[in-house]
Amino acid sequence: MEYKINSLIEQANNEEETIKKIELYCEISKELEYYDINSSFDFAVKGYSLSKKVNYIDGVTECLYRKGRCTWLKGDYNKSIDILNKAIIVAEKNNLYKNQVEIYNNLGNVYVSLVNYDKAYNYYLKALKVEEDNYFTSYKYIILNNIGIIYSELGNYEKSLEYYFRSQMESEAVKNEKFVSIPLINIASVYNNQKKYGKAFDYTNKSLIICEKYNDKIGIAHAYNSFSEINLNQNKKKEALKNLKNALKVAKEVGSKDFEVKILLEINKILMEEKAFIEIFDNLQQALTIYNEEEKDSQVAEIYKQYAFIYEEIGKCEVAYKYLKKYIDIEKKILNTDTEERLKSINLLYKSEEARKENEIFQLKNVELKRKKEELEKAYNNIRIISEIGKNIISTTNIGKILSQIYSHINKLMDSFVFGIGIYDEENQKIYNEFFIEDNKRQKKRIIDLNDPKSYTAWCMRNRKKIFISNQDLEYKQYVEEKSFYTLGEKTKSLIYCPLIVEKKLVGVITVQSLKENAFNTNTVDIIEALSSYIAIAIKNAQKSEALSKEIKEKEEAQTKLVSLNSKLLNLSQIDGLTGVANRRRFDDFLDDVWNICRRKNTVLSVAIIDIDFFKEYNDNYGHILGDYIIKVVAKTLDSTLVRNSDLIARYGGDEFIAVMPDTDIDGIKNICTKMIENINQLNIEHRFSKISNKLTLSIGAACIIPDSDECIEKFLQRADIALYKAKAAGRNRLTIFSEEIGG
Structure with missing residues (x-):
């Protein structure tokens, strides 16, 4: 990123x-x-x-x-x-x-992490309850995995596997492949504890593959650690040490200090058997540097224990005793706390499970007592239709389709001469009746102010409560200042309004109305309330989908601009700011590439180092502004002389340039460089302070080679530099091509 x-x-x-x-x-x-x-x-x-x-x-x-x-x-x-x-x-x-x-x-x-399982369990239950109360399950798979960890830590492996597998299935169901690696590594840990090493290895490997796919370095470190635990249980210490060191490397990269210390201490346990004391001391020092004694009792205790063991091994008993005493003091403190916390956790889990079972039994009995036999068939049919509507509307993110599907089913459940759904605009405090049908005819969209005292819709939204009216003539005063009829023909008598709420936020309102008095009963109200939950979620999903589509489009546009900008920045980083030709960095990369290509193809490669004769004298007498101008003119002239796309001219130093010409032999480079000198001479740029001419001239040193494994770029460039030196010594304003006689 x-x-x-x-x-x-x-x-x-x-x-x-x-x-x-x-x-x-x-x-x-x-x-x-x-x-x-x-x-x-x-x-x-x-x-x-x-x-x-x-x-x-x-x-x-x-x-x-x-x-x-x-x-x-x-x-x-x-x-x-x-x-x-x-x-x-x-x-x-x-x-x-x-x-x-x-x-x-x-x-x-x-x-x-603090081994306080009762508090951990309570917080996980709170998280699940908030999800259930607000009708979303975005984190259910995460929480199930975490509860599995508690059961695993308490030694109930069968129960922990149950939660891990549920977590895996939930995360796969919502297509969160990245998270799947976590329950997989936890499943591997349980199988390792059960000595099912084959399964443990397979699940660890599955987790590692996913972590590497998503560059999840914490997950990668845990996978290597899992491999090491399996190795140790199989007495494969060499492989275990290798995997632990891989885990340590990744833990350091990601900055997970707690995990880093854990791995250092595990490495030391293996090194102790090999008596690798220097490496052990180094690891312990790293661990102590990371940890603070007051905050990391259990880890610091293990560090002191290892220090005591090592000092005893090397015969420093007094120092060993000092660390052993520190270790014992911390362990006493941990033991008392740990025992108490574990007992609390087990007791809490037992009570929670018993309470859940009792609650289920009570609910079943209560439902059986209240349910009347004659209502079973009707209730079942209503539930089936509501479920069908719910599935249909939640499966689409198009608001228009959602509203049409609801209306197509609503008449199966009740008398609905009028049916309407309003969408709430919180920012403008308005309700838009996007979908309003009277006697099977779609009506024009209406806009209602949230504070309208004459609107049932506004009252329902303001108070977040349903409205149930059996006779509007008698009951309207409970809700509005005067009777309100949206119908164009006959006036409705029975009305139901229900707010649409998701995560305690208003998204809209639903209404069903009939021309008859007492057309609806409590069953009808229950059906509308049940439907309102589905409708609210469907509308919210549709709104989120629209917002997400807009966000994705904006991000794609931003990404396109970023790619373009990065491309421009890359080009700028390879171009000389003054002359506009390639800079030294671009030249180094280009020469390295063509050198390797020519070596593979066994073809010739030529370079020419170009120097402006007596440029210092020009700068000193004509000034730096004219000097910079001359460098730009020379660069442009040299660049135009190279006509092949495969060639490169670059600024090599202050007044030096260098040309790279693959597949160009001695005759070729002679022609090109001679043309460069002629082109500069034809410009007739005045240089009264040159010692060889009254105009600007060039000296060029060139070299040719067929690259092979016995040659290197540095020697090749040195030959061109020697040739340039010879050209200057011979009077300048000329080309010299390197030969062994010159080099000697």
């Missing part, structure tokens, strides 16, 4: 542009967390600062979450908890449900 964001978005001049920039910061931060945590954190900090500046609450929340997540990935758990707690306060206050799920889930991750 391109880090230089200013090449993608120009300096923000207004609030809208600033918000776009914030959203891009968040997007980049999310992408970078897989292979550059520190840069990911930096982008989150930038986004947070901008969001605070323009009071963009969504940005503040998202950037706080990203900061907290990066801090967790770097291993600073206490700081991560502080940041995420600030984020959840903002998310809850502003009803940002998607952010709440992300934050609760990540708090669970932090507490798993």
Whole structure:
């Protein structure tokens, strides 16, 4: 990903542009967390600062979450908890449900890292509840995987596999292949613990393939670590050490300090058996440099333990005792906390499972008691039709098709002389009756103000409550100042209005009306409410789809501009600013390429170094402005002399140029260079301070070669330079081609 964001978005001049920039910061931060945590954190900090500046609450929340997540990935758990707690306060206050799920889930991750499983489990349950309450399941597969981790840590491998496989299936169902690598590596870990090494290896390999495909460096490091654990269980220490070192290399690249220390300590366990004390001491020093004693008790304890063992091995018992005492002190503290936390976790899981079973039994009994036998057939039919409508409308993102499909089914369920759906424009506080049908005829679109005191639609939206009227003549005063009829002919008597809400945000309203009194009952209201959930989600999806299509188009246009800009920048980086011909960098690359081509083809290659005679005297007497002009004129003349696209003229130094001519022998280069000298002479540029002429002249040294493995570019250029020296010594204004006699 391109880090230089200013090449993608120009300096923000207004609030809208600033918000776009914030959203891009968040997007980049999310992408970078897989292979550059520190840069990911930096982008989150930038986004947070901008969001605070323009009071963009969504940005503040998202950037706080990203900061907290990066801090967790770097291993600073206490700081991560502080940041995420600030984020959840903002998310809850502003009803940002998607952010709440992300934050609760990540708090669970932090507490798993701290081996506090009861808190972790509680946060995962909170995340699931927010999703269920707001009718979306965007993170379900992530949370299922994380609950699986808790069961695995508690030794319940069968239960953990159940959650991991569910997570894998959920992520595959939503086509998130990148995430699939995580449950796969966790499944491998369980199989390794169960000594099913073949399965463990296969699942690790599957995870690694996905991680490499998406350049997920954290995932790659975990895969190598998984391979090493399998190797160690099979007593393959050499292979284990190799995989651990691969994991360490990737962990350092991505900046995952916690994981880096873990790997260093695992490497040391193998090195201890080989008594590789120097390397062990180096690893321990790296680990201690990373960790702070107060924040990383369990890891620091392991470091002290290894120090004690090594010092004992080399006979320094007093030093070994000092580290052993430090280790024991920390272990006592950890043991008490760890035992208590594990018991709490097991008890919590047991109680939660029992409560869930009891709740299911209660619900079943309650449904059975309330359900009347004579309503079964009708209820089943209604549910089937609602389900059919729901599937049809959720499967399309075209709002027009959604509304037409709903109307085609609604008359199967109730008497609907009038049926309408309004779409809410929050920014303008208006409701647009996009779809309004009376007696099977589509009516013109109406616009209703949210604060209209005479509108049932406006009342329903303002109060976020349904309206159920059996006789409008008697009941209208509960809702509006005067009776309101949208119909063109006969007036409706029975009305239902229901708000369309997704994630606690209004998206619109649905109404069904009849000419008859008491046309609807509580069953009808229930059906409309059930349908409203599907309709709200379908409309929201359609709106998101339209917004996404627009965003994709904008990004594609931005990407096209970026590619064009990068192409221009590449060209500029290879062109000499004064003369417009190739610069030294372009010359080096070009010569390297044609050298290799000529060597493979066994063909001749020629170069010529061109020097303006007595140019220093010209500059000193005519001035630098005229001097620069002369260099540009000479460059243009030399470039026009080379007529083949395969040749190159480049500025070699201050007043020196160099020509590269593949497939050009001695006769060819002689003709070309002679033409260069003649073309400059024909310009008749005055040079009264030249020692050989009263006009500007050139000296050229050239060399030819058929490149082979015994030759090198440096010697080749040196020959052309020697030839130039000979041309100057012979009186200048001439060409000299290198020969062995000259070189000698």
